[in-house]
Amino acid sequence: MTRSVLVLNSGSSSLKYSVIQPDSGALVADGIVERIGEDGGVADHAAALQVAFDALADEGHSLDDLGLAAVGHRVVHGGPDLYRPTVVDDALIARLEELSPLAPLHNPPAILGIEVARHALPDVPHIAVFDTAFFHDLPPAAATYAIDHEIAAQWHIRRYGFHGTSHQYVSEEAAAFLGAPLESLSQIVLHLGNGASASAIVGGRPVETSMGLTPMEGLVMGTRSGDIDPGVITYLWREAGMSVEDIETMLNRRSGVRGLGGEIDFRTLRRRIESGDAAAQLAYDVYIHRLRKYIGAYMAVLGTVGVITFTAGVGENDAAVRRDALSGLAAFGLELDEHLNDSPARGPRRISADGSPTTVLVIPTNEELAIARACAQVLAG
Structure with a gap:
């Protein structure tokens, strides 16, 4: 059997x-x-x-x-x-x-x-x-927050990273798709769904990731704020009289694209933008701005980027997000093929232009398969 x-x-x-x-x-x-x-x-x-x-x-x-x-x-x-x-x-x-x-x-x-x-x-x-396993061995410079080291040690505060099964699976599938040794590649993986995260990976090992102690840090997400000045939290607690629980709920459930535009479905958001909805446009603009900022930061971390891969619900299916995230970056080695990017194909595919120094891919994630394979490895000893 x-x-x-x-x-x-x-x-x-x-x-x-x-x-x-x-x-x-x-x-x-x-x-x-x-x-x-x-x-x-x-x-x-x-x-x-x-x-x-x-x-x-x-x-x-x-x-x-x-x-x-x-x-x-x-x-x-x-x-x-x-x-x-x-x-x-x-x-x-x-x-x-x-x-x-x-x-x-x-x-x-x-x-x-x-x-x-x-x-x-x-x-x-x-x-x-x-979810945190893939990022366990992040370099200390990437994993460490610049806070009192004794408090950080006592309360286990560090950047843990999340979506690890997805980032590992997609980075390995990207290498397989290209027929290249995983150890030879410097990659940026963009997991863009309701939850969203970015990672920089060298030779199959992550050197940076956007989520931190919790899944709230980093990119703008469906309902989560992503990066925010920590002073906002103390300000709302002190001046607005909000409890810590209320602030946490707001940042987790009523922020991000929903908090700005009242919607997390990008298809609906797009229709509202086309109808002239300013709130929807701002939500999208903030989302793209943060995404481009992380791409640029990770290019600096890596020095040379061989592959950028989009994955998860938005990353796999929204051509406009992919286009806007990389538009105007040809001078940095990133150039999309508009026809390939707009293709309705759903499998692993290249969407960068011929001659683009950096290859841009879309690789469907499969966290369930990654978990099943991990279980099989445990059973095999």
Whole structure:
């Protein structure tokens, strides 16, 4: 029987699931259960997992026939010590609970999803795969914040980076697409979705990334602010009377493109821009400005950039974002082929002009496959 891995991504109100054969990369089935704990939805994560099992059975995939070798769990924050894919046990659960303050929106539902899945599938190894793992060995100059070093050490404050499974997968796929050794490439990877992050990678190892202690730092995102003067936080606390919780919620859920333009779907945002909506235009302009700033900064960090790759929902599907992010940069070795960039193709592809010193690619990310492969490596020892 061909072995498979059930990959689970547990959010506070959703459960994404995929069944993947890690050896071939084949996707057997996938889906999402939404509105967990909300009106019109299922009661809790246990009920959501059962809905997923029922959906798999309806598609002809009974649990007994799937050949499940492992259940892989996406965990956003591994803190300073958890960076290798790790078999879940009670001690790991306790450690993840200790780390929850570092990712209060992400780790608690991940822990809940793990506990529910362990109860439902007690005879299958459960493996945690961490978003922060790829960036664990960032150079100290990139990982270190310029704050009191004793406080930073006591509270584990550093740049951890996120979307690591995506950045690693895409950088490796870019090398494979080009037929070039990964060790020979200097790359910038732009993961542009509702969450957005950038990385600079040399020889397959990251040397810089935009997200930091939490997934809030860096690029403008769908609902998150990205970079912000920390003085804004103390100002709002002191002068506006906002609580720390209110400020955190605002920066996480009511900022970014939504906070500026009232919308996170770039297709809707585009239609509003075309109708003359000034707020939508400003939201887009701020988004692009920050993105270009990071591209320029990472070009300086790398010195020479061989490949820039766009990935994730916006990066893979929005030609205008790609065009505007790189427009006017021909003097720096970046030149798009407009026809290739506007192509409706959805697979891995080159979109840079012939003769462009820097190759520009679009590579669809596949974090679920990356997690499944990581689980297979753990099982192989």
